Amino acid sequence: MRFLMLNWRDPKNPMSGGAERVTLAYLSGLRERGHEVCWFANDFPGAAPEELFQKIAVVRGGGRGSSVRRAIQWYRRQAPFDLVIDQHHGIPWYAPWWSGTHCVAYIHEVLGPIWSAFYRWPTSAIGQWQERWTHWLYRKVPFWTPSESTRRTLMAHGVRQVTVLPNGTDTTPLPSLDSKPLQEPLRLIAVSRLAPNKRVDHAVEATLLLVQRGIDVQLVVAGAGEVQESLRKLAQRPELAGRVTFTGKIPEPEKNERLQRAHFLVHTSMREGWGLNVIEANAMGTPAAVYPVGGLVDSTVDGETGLVTREESPAALAESLMAVLKGTPEDYQRLRRNAWTRAKTYQWSEVLPRTCDWLEAQAKGSPKVAFRP
Numbered sequence: 324m325r326f327l328m329l330n331w332r333d334p335k336n337p338m339s340g341g342a343e344r345v346t347l348a349y350l351s352g353l354r355e356r357g358h359e360v361c362w363f364a365n366d367f368p369g370a371a372p373e374e375l376f377q378k379i380a381v382v383r384g385g386g387r388g389s390s391v392r393r394a395i396q397w398y399r400r401q402a403p404f405d406l407v408i409d410q411h412h413g414i415p416w417y418a419p420w421w422s423g424t425h426c427v428a429y430i431h432e433v434l435g436p437i438w439s440a441f442y443r444w445p446t447s448a449i450g451q452w453q454e455r456w457t458h459w460l461y462r463k464v465p466f467w468t469p470s471e472s473t474r475r476t477l478m479a480h481g482v483r484q485v486t487v488l489p490n491g492t493d494t495t496p497l498p499s500l501d502s503k504p505l506q507e508p509l510r511l512i513a514v515s516r517l518a519p520n521k522r523v524d525h526a527v528e529a530t531l532l533l534v535q536r537g538i539d540v541q542l543v544v545a546g547a548g549e550v551q552e553s554l555r556k557l558a559q560r561p562e563l564a565g566r567v568t569f570t571g572k573i574p575e576p577e578k579n580e581r582l583q584r585a586h587f588l589v590h591t592s593m594r595e596g597w598g599l600n601v602i603e604a605n606a607m608g609t610p611a612a613v614y615p616v617g618g619l620v621d622s623t624v625d626g627e628t629g630l631v632t633r634e635e636s637p638a639a640l641a642e643s644l645m646a647v648l649k650g651t652p653e654d655y656q657r658l659r660r661n662a663w664t665r666a667k668t669y670q671w672s673e674v675l676p677r678t679c680d681w682l683e684a685q686a687k688g689s690p691k692v693a694f695r696p
Contacts, residue, residue, distance in 0.1 A: 324405040324686050325359045326350070328429075329394060329416040333364035333381050340516050341599040342431050345469075345490045346410065350379050352675040353682065361404075363397065365390045395421050406686035409464075413438070413450065415457055419464050425688050428466045431596025432618055433458075433476040440519040440593060455480050465685060469597040472617035488681060489621075490597045491674035494579060496606040496666050503608065505586055505648065505655040507539040512585040512609075514578060514600045515592070517548030524550075525591035525614075527557050527567060528637035533644065534562050542589075543581055547572045583607040586655075587630075589640060590619055598622035601629070602669050605662035610655075612643055628662040 332339045334347050350360045366372070366383040373382050385393035394416060398404075409418040411430040419426040438450035458480035466485040468474055474485040511530065515521040523544060530542045544554065544567065551569070558567035570581070582588065588604035588611040595618030601611045602622055610629040613619040625631035630647065632639040647655055667673075 324683065325402065326353050326361070326682065326686065327398075327404045327407045327422075328360070328362045328410065329364075329407065329418060330362065330410040331365050331390070331412055333362055333383065334376060335370065335381075336364065336367050338367075338516075341490075342410075342412070342596070344493070345599065347377065347379070348491060348493070348671055348675070349678060349682075351377060352671070352679045354378060356679055356683075358683075361401075363394050391416055398422065406682060408467075408682075411457070413454060415461065419461070425686055426464060427682070427685050428461050428464050430466060430468050430473060430477070432470075432473050432594050433480070435476070435594060437520045437593050458482055467681070470595075470618050470621040472621050473596060476617065486681060488678045489669060489674060490599055490602075491671035492599060492602045492606060492666070492669050493575075493671070494603040494606040494666075495670070496663060497583070497608055500608045500659060500663055501583070503586070503659070504652060507648075509533065509538055509540040509587075509644065509648065510543075510585045511540065511587055511589050511644075512543040512545060512581055512604075513589050513591075514545045514582070514604075515548075515590070517544070517546050517551045517554060519550055520593045521548075522591045522593060522614075523554055524557055525635075525637045525640065526589045527554060527563070529589065529591075529640040529644070530566060531560065531563055532637055532641040534566065536641070536645065538645065538648065540566060542567045543570060543585065544568065545570045545573055545578060545581060579603070579607055582609050585609050587612045587644065590614065591635070591637075591640065592616065592619065595619050595622075602666050605629075605666035608659050608663045610658040610662045612640060614640075624661070624665070627658070628665050629658060 332343050334343050354360050361380045363382045365386050370383050404424050407418045407422045407426045408429050409416045409426055413434045439447040462481045462483050466477055466482050469490045471487055474487050477485050513523050513526045515523055530540055533540045582604045588609055590611055590613040594616045598619045604611055611623050612630040613623045614635045615631050623629040630643045632643050
């Protein structure tokens with residue numbers, strides 16, 4: 324069978340992230356089953372129009388406002404596809420109305436409040452409105468999402484069929500847990516693209532609050548992005564001198580090593596589709612302290628594999644971490660063991676078969692009928 328993925332970014336795009344990593348894994352899984360797979364994405368400076376990336380055909384064309392048109396033009400010159408995967412990132416590709424074949428909508432998270440992190444009113448309000456309208460327009464299209472939180476939001480927006488298929492991780496869990504007692508200095512790490520919606524500034528503020536309460540704490544910020552300089556300025560306050568380290572984007576082996584050394588991953592995003600770095604940290608024997616938002620409440624089981632704060636604030640994050648510091652040594656070790664054990668269930672060897680089975684079933688679905696609002 325032939326599968327086409329429509330996604331704004333591909334793995335070589337400088338702005339690629341977790342969505343592209345898991346997308347690559349799913350397409351690789353289909354290819355290994357003997358299927359033909361293709362990935363259509365936006366163009367970017369210096370990119371080749373077409374290339375093979377890890378044996379997957381990647382085609383690029385257009386940009387914001389033009390890539391859908393370019394995708395349609397390219398698609399009409401191709402042999403028929405059995406399934407088109409229309410990946411949503413705020414704005415879809417509208418493939419059910421032009422592809423003439425089976426389609427599924429693949430969505431990581433409903434952006435909702437994230438619009439306000441990137442755009443001022445009224446653009447942010449318009450973005451949220453069109454997103455809800457898009458879900459209603461797609462209500463008859465089968466949706467695929469990694470988290471129960473996103474499923475509930477989509478259903479509230481009128482979508483009729485949503486299948487939850489959690490993401491896998493490339494991070495192999497440690498063969499055994501090393502010794503890592505919870506003691507000062509408290510070692511925290513934030514692994515993220517440094518974008519406004521990730522709110523890494525909350526992790527820096529929580530670090531400051533812990534220092535002000537007499538806790539010896541270190542924070543590593545791993546990642547790069549548009550708010551990197553503002554975060555550096557935030558960390559230049561005298562009380563944080565020598566306590567916040569910015570690594571920039573780092574290779575996977577170094578990232579895993581830093582995750583293993585940390586006591587907690589801290590994740591303060593506005594919303595996530597799943598929280599891939601939570602499971603990566605768990606695989607390294609490190610629990611996460613996260614905000615109570617969609618995706619993160621799915622990847623972290625509060626009190627079992629990590630901590631979910633009572634609210635979305637640096638004060639609440641500092642409060643949760645202090646509570647663990649005041650607990651018994653076994654409390655922390657129990658979180659570590661549970662997180663490490665659960666991470667084993669999200670290996671690609673466990674996740675891919677079910678997802679590929681589902682995609683194949685969608686490609687073999689009932690005869691295509693025209694989608695209408």
